[in-house]
Amino acid sequence: MTPDLVHPPKARPGDRIAVLSPSFAAPGVFPAVHEQAMRRLAETTGLIPVEFPTTRWVGAPPEARAADIDAAFADPGIRAIIAVAGGHDQITVIPHLDPALARADPKPFVGTSDNTNLHQWLWGHGIASFYGGSTQVHLGPGPAVDDVHARALRAALLTGGRLEVTDPGESEDVGLDWGDPRALEQYGEREPTEPWTWAGPARAVTGRTWGGCLEVLEWVLTAGRFPDDPAALDGAVLLIETSQELLPARNVGWIVRSLGERGLLGAVQAVLVGRPPVSGLDRRPDAAERARLRAEQRDVVLATVERYNPGAIVCAGVPFGHTRPQWILPHGGTITVDGAARRILADYS
Structure with a gap:
């Protein structure tokens, strides 16, 4: 049967959230959208965004991106992790990750698209996560964060609970x-x-x-x-x-x-x-x-x-x-x- 997975504890307002680029480092190319996303992430969740060495490093090698993921799990002051965007080569990052770090201190992870690789890696090591969301797509652009997205983001990172998935129209x-x-x-x-x-x-x-x-x-x-x-x-x-x-x-x-x-x-x-x-x-x-x-x-x-x-x-x-x-x-x-x-x-x- 589908295994029981560990559900990472929720973050609390004022905690730090790692903002990572496990695939495409969109903030390095489009910093204005990224910086607006960081402001909105803080406003929407009350969390403090923390960038890592490869967050804006376009073309960072897989080993460096993996090191940032490992560092985010290893840092006890980081209480959640969100990906900036998808991409096409995260599959090359996965072999360089240390599962012992994620298992020792599991944290809510939010990401979509190419981050399917990370979701599968976490699932394979017994850790639940949340599929969807990328700061560069769903937080930074446009006049505001969509209501359904904000509600789901807060539930995933902070509040938990049960929500009905509805059509925004x-x-x-x-x-x-x-x-x-x-x-x-x-x-x-x-x-x-x-x-x-x-x-x-x-x-x-x-x-x-x-x-x-x-x-x-x-x-x-x-x-x-x-x-x-x-x-x-x-x-x-x-x-x-x-x-x-x-x-x-x-x-x-x-x-x-x-x-x-x-x-x-x-x-x-x-x-x-x-x-x-x-x-x-x-x-x-x-x-x-x-x-x-x-x-x-x-x-x-x-x-x-x-x-x-x-x-x-x-x-x-x-x-x-x-x-x-x-x-x-x-x-x-x-x-x-x-x-x-x-x-x-x-x-x-």
């Missing part, structure tokens, strides 16, 4: 370029969200979560960084979402199919699918095309889960992952997926 795939001064004051182009799509039995299940960015999960599994026995996910709630790489629906289907062939889809009792980005800074299809692309990805995931696990409850379109406004969700914590009432309740303990 609007969404953007990408904000303004961080080098554009307007990025400090304006959101990206937002549009109304579609109703979530539910499939599977009309019942409620509660399970520990596992997952992350689908493309990165493929890397993690290819690198052999997951237990050989799919029973490790028995009864779990699978979290999957896709990135700004804008994979075609068929490629998404191929990866999900591989999860099925590995036995992982058959082990879980529910699947939450994030609202996918279908546009970027250099590509913005019209509204009809965006709707079609989202529907194609949704349909291929629903069909693939149905093939491997017709008893699973599936909800697609949930605002987590590469979208804003965005919920931060427990990773290794519990979520209740109620297919009858069509509600999602997340435990942030």
Whole structure:
């Protein structure tokens, strides 16, 4: 069965939070957005942001980035950790980490996208975390921090509790370029969200979560960084979402199919699918095309889960992952997926 994981103790206002760049050091390229994010992080949580040597070091080697992660866990004055952004090479950082440091003093970790690697590493060493959030994407840009994000961030880092995951009613795939001064004051182009799509039995299940960015999960599994026995996910709630790489629906289907062939889809009792980005800074299809692309990805995931696990409850379109406004969700914590009432309740303990 899905293992019981350690839930790190919450930070308290006035504590220090490590701000790390385990992948792309966006603050080194776009300092204005980063510095606004640091002010908002302090205002939203009451925590004191602490940068480490590689936080603004663009191109820092994996060993140096790993040393910062280790140092954050080793420092008793640091009571939480947040990643500035994702990237594409965190997989090379993981072999240099010392799990004994994280196990000795587990701390809430918040990050999304390429930070799927770190979430999987923590999960593999018995530590729960929180999937979502990056200071450079969700705190720094725009006129304010989105309400649902602020609520989830405080719950993950400070207060715990149980929150209902709701639809904020609007969404953007990408904000303004961080080098554009307007990025400090304006959101990206937002549009109304579609109703979530539910499939599977009309019942409620509660399970520990596992997952992350689908493309990165493929890397993690290819690198052999997951237990050989799919029973490790028995009864779990699978979290999957896709990135700004804008994979075609068929490629998404191929990866999900591989999860099925590995036995992982058959082990879980529910699947939450994030609202996918279908546009970027250099590509913005019209509204009809965006709707079609989202529907194609949704349909291929629903069909693939149905093939491997017709008893699973599936909800697609949930605002987590590469979208804003965005919920931060427990990773290794519990979520209740109620297919009858069509509600999602997340435990942030």
